Amino acid sequence: MINILQIGFGPLGIQIGKYIAQKSTIKTVVGVDINPDLKGKLLSDIGTNLSNDVIVFSSVKEALNSLTIKPDVAIITTVSSLEKLIPQIEEVAKFGIPVISTCEELSYPWKLQPELSKQLDEICKKHNISCLGTGVNPGFLMDYLPSVFTSISKEIEHIYVERVQDATPRRVPFQQKIGAGLSLEAFKTKEATGTLRHVGLQESVYLLANSIGLELDEVTESLEPVIAETSVASEAIKVQKGEARGVEQIAHGYKNGICKIKMHFKAAIGEPRSFDKVTIKGVPSFTSEIDGGINGDIATCAITINCINSVLKAPAGLQTMATIAVPGFIN
Incomplete structure (x- = not known):
């Protein structure tokens, strides 16, 4: 079983949570969201067809302290801005957890934001994790x-x-x-x-x-x-x-x-x-x-999940869809 830390429970995060709940080999074990209205709630309180035994915390530290196991991967569905995302990734990286995010600017930031890309790459390598930005677009259909x-x-x-x-x-x-x-x-x-x-x-x-x-x-x-x-x-x-x-x-x-x-x-x-x-x-x-x-919401949620095995195999550092192993459907 691959255990998932989910961060962000807007419409996309909720939909990803529902898709994960339908899988037999992966499971969301804890959630994080800065919305004070969600703190302490079960995922099942947020949306139907979500796990009924998973609690939402307001910080990664609190969430991980509640577990007896370390999650294998973190899925972050919060912001589109790379600058705003980096502190969130760094918070997860300190615990040695690889990251997959739907942040659009993370899909290939090397040319437009080289300094931030270098900073993030160094954070990932320091903590020996891989980090990937993906989605249906950017991340798949047009690139x-x-x-x-x-x-x-x-x-x-x-x-x-x-x-x-x-x-x-x-x-x-x-x-x-x-x-x-x-x-x-x-x-x-x-x-x-x-x-x-x-x-x-x-x-x-x-x-x-x-x-x-x-x-x-x-x-x-x-x-x-x-x-x-x-x-x-x-x-x-x-x-x-x-x-x-x-x-x-x-x-x-x-x-x-x-x-x-x-x-x-x-x-x-x-x-x-x-x-x-x-x-x-x-x-x-x-x-x-x-x-x-291709329906963008369905496909973004699906590819985020289906990249998990590829990210787990990837070397430490900031990755792109072109540098990870070819992803495939997770049953």
């Missing part, structure tokens, strides 16, 4: 998966990755993060604070480039609202005509002035067609498309 496709390429001229999704069934925090339901003025105001966007698109470009040995000279990114032409709604958010129903981001990776990697991300409530698509121009040239797309 790791395309890198796997390049394995059959003799030559590569250009890689174009597209993820277009209807955000209607996604969790509410995701819909809020893409600006659904905001006026254009409010959208631009929130965009200026850096809190409105899909986090991780540039990280995906750099991860893919690194996986194929491509040293990019420049990566650019644009962000625009997707405007509702008619009123649309999800279960939680109503969008009026003229308001933003989501976001569209495009990133380009250049080498010697030539675009070698392009990534197109679009997520909006009421989007008529969802799909994930990778196009590689080279020898051979080909396109692979997942019609209907």
